[in-house]
Amino acid sequence: MFGVYFCNYLEEKGLLSKEQSAEVIDKCRKSKVKLGLLATELNFMTQEQANEVNKIQQKEDRRFGDIAIEKGYLSEGQLSLLLKQQGDGYLLFVQAVTEADLLDNDEIQKILGTYAIDKELSQEDVEAIKSGDIDREVQVFLNKSDLSQFYKEYVALTARFLVRFVDANVRIDVPVKVDNYTYKYKALQGFIGDKSFNTMFAGDDGALTDIAEAMLKEEMGEVDMDTLDAVCEFLNMNNGLFARDEYEKGISVDMLPPEMELESGEVNGNVYKIPFFVHGKELDLIISE
Amino acid sequence: MAKILMVDDSRTSRKILKDILIDAGFEISGEASNGEEGYQMYSEQKPDLVTMDITMPILDGIGALKKIRSDYPDARVVMVTAAGQKSKLIEAIQCGAIDFISKPFDNEKLVEIINKALG
Structure with a gap:
């Protein structure tokens, strides 16, 4: 999640206290709904199907959406819609930090530039961290x-x-x-x-x-x-x-x-x-x- | 009530398995933390079934399975395995293991396998 990386940087720079940072991360965390829960709420999947996918996921190193598509429980289009509904990690972070009056949008953009320079990250790297995709982040x-x-x-x-x-x-x-x-x-x-x-x-x-x-x-x-x-x-x-x-x-x-x-x-x-x-x-x- | 002996070096794994088995109405006759101890306990308790981890110190699950089945050919042993132990599982089945359950446990499937193994 973008918030955990950027909050850590803001802490390093003294722009957020540890407590403020924890609060922002907690807010982002609470705003992000699990894919299985969202799929059942929108009636794309039954609870049984979601449980089955969760069980498979415990034994196989694969994503919820990929398993659900393979099982025929979700279509590509439904998954894409769910991912959009689930929320963009970067936007959730911006919302959390601005709502708490800690930083405004312009400040975030400015700090994002120095973050990339300080951490020697390319634009592509920053986009990967903003994506919320653990594989891309880790790479x-x-x-x-x-x-x-x-x-x-x-x-x-x-x-x-x-x-x-x-x-x-x-x-x-x-x-x-x-x-x-x-x-x-x-x-x-x-x-x-x-x-x-x-x-x-x-x-x-x-x-x-x-x-x-x-x-x-x-x-x-x-x-x-x-x-x-x-x-x-x-x-x-x-x-x-x-x-x-x-x-x-x-x-x-x-x-x-x-x-x-x-x-x-x-x-x-x-x-x-x-x-x-x-x-x-x-x-x-x-x-x- | 069927009596089950659990052989696993991980206390965590034994605790998780024990909770599932007790909830399903089985009785735990004993817990052993390596294959040698498992063999000794089997000889003393003659349980209805043994759940046997594969990777253990002193004597591993395959060694203990062979030892138990050699002295007690009717012993019912179900192997407990993490993913990635396919070749060892094949060896265990060839040595007389009835079935296997894999970690992390799927409670319903686990109970189904145990019931099937008990016949």
């Missing part, structure tokens, strides 16, 4: 990194999985290669096979808790072994989808049992840090070889 940042295509695909899939299960408005930043990464807790799963590498989630306690809560559908307290177990299970399901996609391309990768520890440690070697932000909290996806 802008992945293309600024030296990640291989194989890992870019892994990160893009993880972004979609986070959007689906944890936060519809997840934000990503440019992946960076680091010499080592110090983690507070270990929640890791390795792959072996044609390509061997480790994947791990680390970062703010709150981000790990958010994943656990999404998995267990219950409120969690401080990070404990149950939290890490749920994070590892999330990683395991995500990695399973990736392994299946790669298998279909002729690349065989098997998942190893997840590893978790409540103690801090360090990852060394070829390490990539991919910063995600869920509900504003940093969640680092770590890929190491």
Whole structure:
């Protein structure tokens, strides 16, 4: 969602406080209706059909609209209408920020120009971020990194999985290669096979808790072994989808049992840090070889 | 009431599965966190059915399935799998697993598979 990227920039520039930024994002979030809900409200789909598509979506890395069209529940025209009705993320942001008297339209346009320059974004990149399409958003940042295509695909899939299960408005930043990464807790799963590498989630306690809560559908307290177990299970399901996609391309990768520890440690070697932000909290996806 | 033994190293996965099975009227005879423990518990409890995760430490699901079916040829084992484990699933079915359920769970389908496996 455009709002989470631009609000973060406005915060960096001191133009919005953290609270104002959270308020704007919350307003944008509430204004965006889920596609399935919209489709049933307009009687394009029955509740049963929407539930069926949601279930398929949990197991397959595909969009709601694409599945609904394939099933014959929606026509291309209906989907296009639904997407328009769902609301343009950029316009929702402009509406939220102007209604709250934080900035006017001219100011937004002016800041948008400096945002592109400061973040080294092309007009095309800005349009991709404004599009609200997670794939296009993520590609802008992945293309600024030296990640291989194989890992870019892994990160893009993880972004979609986070959007689906944890936060519809997840934000990503440019992946960076680091010499080592110090983690507070270990929640890791390795792959072996044609390509061997480790994947791990680390970062703010709150981000790990958010994943656990999404998995267990219950409120969690401080990070404990149950939290890490749920994070590892999330990683395991995500990695399973990736392994299946790669298998279909002729690349065989098997998942190893997840590893978790409540103690801090360090990852060394070829390490990539991919910063995600869920509900504003940093969640680092770590890929190491 | 059919008794089910759950073998999975993930407490999260066991909790989600347990809630679904109890809601559907099944009894959980025990929970094991690896294949070796699962085999031991099967020997002690002789449950009506086992749900067996594939990727586990110490002894994985395929190893435990082979061990259980070798000593108890009538054992009913349903594999639990994340996506992307197609080759292992084929191996499990060849080793005598009745069926499989995939994560994330689809509650209705899961219960249907368990009922079918119990005959």
